[in-house]
Amino acid sequence: MHPDFSFHLIGTDGAARAGEIATAHGIVRTPAFMPVGTQATIKGVRAADVRAGGADIVLGNTYHLMLRPGAERIAALGGLHRFMNWPFPILTDSGGFQVMSLSQLRKLDESGVTFRSHVDGAMVALSPERAVEVQNLLGADIVMQLDECLKLPATREEIERAMRLSLRWAERCKRAFEGAGPGRALFGIVQGGDDTALRLESARALVDIGFPGYAIGGLAVGEPQDVMLRVIDETAPALPADRPRYLMGVGTPEDLLEAVARGVDMFDCVLPTRNGRHGLAFTRFGAINLRNARHAADPRPLDETSPCDAAHSYSRAYLHHLVRVNEMLGAMLLSEINLAYYQELMAGMRGAIGAGRFAAFRVAIREGWERGDIAPVAV
Amino acid sequence: MHPDFSFHLIGTDGAARAGEIATAHGIVRTPAFMPVGTQATIKGVRAADVRAGGADIVLGNTYHLMLRPGAERIAALGGLHRFMNWPFPILTDSGGFQVMSLSQLRKLDESGVTFRSHVDGAMVALSPERAVEVQNLLGADIVMQLDECLKLPATREEIERAMRLSLRWAERCKRAFEGAGPGRALFGIVQGGDDTALRLESARALVDIGFPGYAIGGLAVGEPQDVMLRVIDETAPALPADRPRYLMGVGTPEDLLEAVARGVDMFDCVLPTRNGRHGLAFTRFGAINLRNARHAADPRPLDETSPCDAAHSYSRAYLHHLVRVNEMLGAMLLSEINLAYYQELMAGMRGAIGAGRFAAFRVAIREGWERGDIAPVAV
Numbered sequence: 001m002h003p004d005f006s007f008h009l010i011g012t013d014g015a016a017r018a019g020e021i022a023t024a025h026g027i028v029r030t031p032a033f034m035p036v037g038t039q040a041t042i043k044g045v046r047a048a049d050v051r052a053g054g055a056d057i058v059l060g061n062t063y064h065l066m067l068r069p070g071a072e073r074i075a076a077l078g079g080l081h082r083f084m085n086w087p088f089p090i091l092t093d094s095g096g097f098q099v100m101s102l103s104q105l106r107k108l109d110e111s112g113v114t115f116r117s118h119v120d121g122a123m124v125a126l127s128p129e130r131a132v133e134v135q136n137l138l139g140a141d142i143v144m145q146l147d148e149c150l151k152l153p154a155t156r157e158e159i160e161r162a163m164r165l166s167l168r169w170a171e172r173c174k175r176a177f178e179g180a181g182p183g184r185a186l187f188g189i190v191q192g193g194d195d196t197a198l199r200l201e202s203a204r205a206l207v208d209i210g211f212p213g214y215a216i217g218g219l220a221v222g223e224p225q226d227v228m229l230r231v232i233d234e235t236a237p238a239l240p241a242d243r244p245r246y247l248m249g250v251g252t253p254e255d256l257l258e259a260v261a262r263g264v265d266m267f268d269c270v271l272p273t274r275n276g277r278h279g280l281a282f283t284r285f286g287a288i289n290l291r292n293a294r295h296a297a298d299p300r301p302l303d304e305t306s307p308c309d310a311a312h313s314y315s316r317a318y319l320h321h322l323v324r325v326n327e328m329l330g331a332m333l334l335s336e337i338n339l340a341y342y343q344e345l346m347a348g349m350r351g352a353i354g355a356g357r358f359a360a361f362r363v364a365i366r367e368g369w370e371r372g373d374i375a376p377v378a379v
Numbered sequence: 380m381h382p383d384f385s386f387h388l389i390g391t392d393g394a395a396r397a398g399e400i401a402t403a404h405g406i407v408r409t410p411a412f413m414p415v416g417t418q419a420t421i422k423g424v425r426a427a428d429v430r431a432g433g434a435d436i437v438l439g440n441t442y443h444l445m446l447r448p449g450a451e452r453i454a455a456l457g458g459l460h461r462f463m464n465w466p467f468p469i470l471t472d473s474g475g476f477q478v479m480s481l482s483q484l485r486k487l488d489e490s491g492v493t494f495r496s497h498v499d500g501a502m503v504a505l506s507p508e509r510a511v512e513v514q515n516l517l518g519a520d521i522v523m524q525l526d527e528c529l530k531l532p533a534t535r536e537e538i539e540r541a542m543r544l545s546l547r548w549a550e551r552c553k554r555a556f557e558g559a560g561p562g563r564a565l566f567g568i569v570q571g572g573d574d575t576a577l578r579l580e581s582a583r584a585l586v587d588i589g590f591p592g593y594a595i596g597g598l599a600v601g602e603p604q605d606v607m608l609r610v611i612d613e614t615a616p617a618l619p620a621d622r623p624r625y626l627m628g629v630g631t632p633e634d635l636l637e638a639v640a641r642g643v644d645m646f647d648c649v650l651p652t653r654n655g656r657h658g659l660a661f662t663r664f665g666a667i668n669l670r671n672a673r674h675a676a677d678p679r680p681l682d683e684t685s686p687c688d689a690a691h692s693y694s695r696a697y698l699h700h701l702v703r704v705n706e707m708l709g710a711m712l713l714s715e716i717n718l719a720y721y722q723e724l725m726a727g728m729r730g731a732i733g734a735g736r737f738a739a740f741r742v743a744i745r746e747g748w749e750r751g752d753i754a755p756v757a758v
Contacts, residue, residue, distance in 0.1 A: 041701060041708040069675065069700045077678050077696050085692055296448065299456050313464055317456050321448045322420060328707060329420040 005141075005185040005212055007244045011354045015236065015263040018353040021213075021244055023089045023141035024183025025081060028056040030244060030265040031349050033256065033342045034091060035272065039064050040074075040084040043273045044328070044335040047086045053308065053336060054343030057089040057141075059268040062134050063098030066126075067119045071137035079139030091268070092140035094131040094173075094189075097149045097217075097249070108148065110165070128172035136180060143180075144215065145173035147189045152223045159193035163202050166191045166217075171209055187246060189217040194227050196234050203238035214239045215246040216264070220255075229258055236263035253282055253345055254369070257362055260349050272342050276335030279323035283311075283341060286369040290334065295320035300374075308340035384520075384564040384591055386623045390733045394615065394642040397732035400592075400623055402468045402520035403562025404460060407435040409623060409644040410728050412635065412721045413470060414651065418443050419453075419463040422652045423707075423714040426465045432687065432715060433722030436468040436520075438647040441513050442477030445505075446498045450516035458518030470647070471519035473510040473552075473568075476528045476596075476628070487527065489544070507551035515559060522559070523594065524552035526568045531602045538572035542581050545570045545596075550588055566625060568596040573606050575613050582617035593618045594625040595643070599634075608637055615642035632661055632724055633748070636741055639728050651721050655714035658702035662690075662720060665748040669713065674699035679753075687719035 007030075009019045021028040035042045035050055038061045042050050050058060060080055065071060074083050081087055096113070099106055103115035112127030131146035147166035150158060170188045177186040188206040192198030206214060216235055219228045232247065239245050246266035247259050256267055272282065279291040283303050298316040306312050310333040322330030345365070352361035386409075388398045400407040414421045414429055417440045421429050429437060439459055444450060453462050460466055475492070478485055482494035491506030510525035526545035529537060549567045556565040567585040571577030585593060595614055598607045611626065618624050625645035626638050635646055651661065658670040662682050677695040685691050689712040701709030724744070731740030 039704045039706055041706050044707040068704055073676060077694060083697055297452060315456060318462055325418045325447055327418055327420050328423045
């Protein structure tokens, strides 16, 4: 095991970076994609299959887990790793984003946020200190500070106020995290919306406080992709080169490729599993909607060169059938296929960066997507 | 592979029998439980995991598959085995039972049954000849005759009429099945409701026609268990000892134990997967409802001695959580646990029959169920 939390860069290629994060529960190869396990399960995929698909780390949601089954309950059962049968690294978010997006009747002030539980209607308080305590109870390897996450567009005043509040909460989280066990780390979160000056102010202030890793938050909340990429372009260089950079809640395969090209190391997103449940597959040839009738008689697998069993062992006709008749197995197989594709993409990027050919890799991957799905054979 | 269909008895113990059925796709050890793959998938469980759980054979539903994706479609894709990624034996029912239980606006006469598809509203005809043709297109190793299956209670006149019609359809199915490939077999179905004389007449007439296996149909359709067991007691001895006997649509673990004690060799039932989707586990200690709050803090696995990974690798608290928050993984794990328990029970019965200690096995199994679930430890 790896008692000390650390990050080291293995190689860079332009702004893109390949590295390794060491945690109490093992190594995370970066750039890394973290499947989302909101309620202590990656929806529709067993933990062993998430691992077999190539994941080094998964994400858990503080908001959901503190409501059900409760952080103290999970701690009494030995922590989140044991609870969900995932003995590898786990990052937990702080709950802030879900409080904003999921809960009604919330009250936000300097002390933190109070919201009505969607489960039983009880009022629940989440302060920076409680957010850290909950994540400590869960036993996360990487803990996120509590922040205020706005939907874009928002006024500059709103963005500035939320960013400054998030900075004060960052300091409180850092104090609350002092004395945490070895191999664990607290990350700060850069806010500032789409405003360059505010983003830079946030990044510099966080670096002054000092964290072993930094997230870029408040993106993928409704803004166009070019705005997101511009903010990354402006923010990433303001973060220390020797610390991992995590772009929260992002994104599509194209988002990942473009963000890695701009120096991001970590990602999480529900898209692979959510789209899998809706019949959509991510592949080397772009997204494929298995619900489409053109697959009904197609005997070919989704991608015969994929290392993922589900991608090469079942015909498109079978996947189409499962999706059309709404069988659970369709959601299971497509979620697994999508997670495996995301991990294959990350592994490809890591290899390309290590070999100094990231630019060519990026072009080739884009060509595959743009070429689109292979034409069906006549049957 | 086994080009000729055959059945041989390995041992008997009282009326209970252990044997082996050889088919074109491999061996079925009896007594056998067949997981139900209604729409070309055992709900929530991958085919490889159904196999790993101990299944030798699965059941497919003619009614559902002829409507979606269609028997001709599956045949063009290489047959049901390839379609659902299950290269082992498959039995298909004739569609008769589902026509009676699922479809509206049906018309039944000597020629067969016509019904309105629940998928697109089209009128669909199912004759004895078409039922065999569909099952041949699917490529089933064991094909069932078309029969008329009544709900009990019914009048003696109704039962007699349906039984006689089913006999005439049995002859037509046998003619339609002539020339089928090697390693495949057509089974006749004994009808006659809860009437002893009609059951015996049906059994004798079917034996006169001559089939490589016989099913007892029209049970588990609303009658009490003692009526079902009496009918098996009366019917099984009228069937040839050297042919497998299949009790259709049955049942609970107790039903299986009691029916094997009465000379039945094969079973199918949706209970393990349906109950798994509803949070109910079958175990050595009876049925356990994981939704119950007493499991919420219980760190013990469901059954630490089970060979099934899902039964010994996850805490009851975790399974409870998954069921309560309605996560797919709960249905997946409990379906797998239940299928594995059913197969463990069948393997136990086969071993006990072979060793001449079935009576003691039956007592011990019943004691486990009656003892009930182990008390939770204090946490």
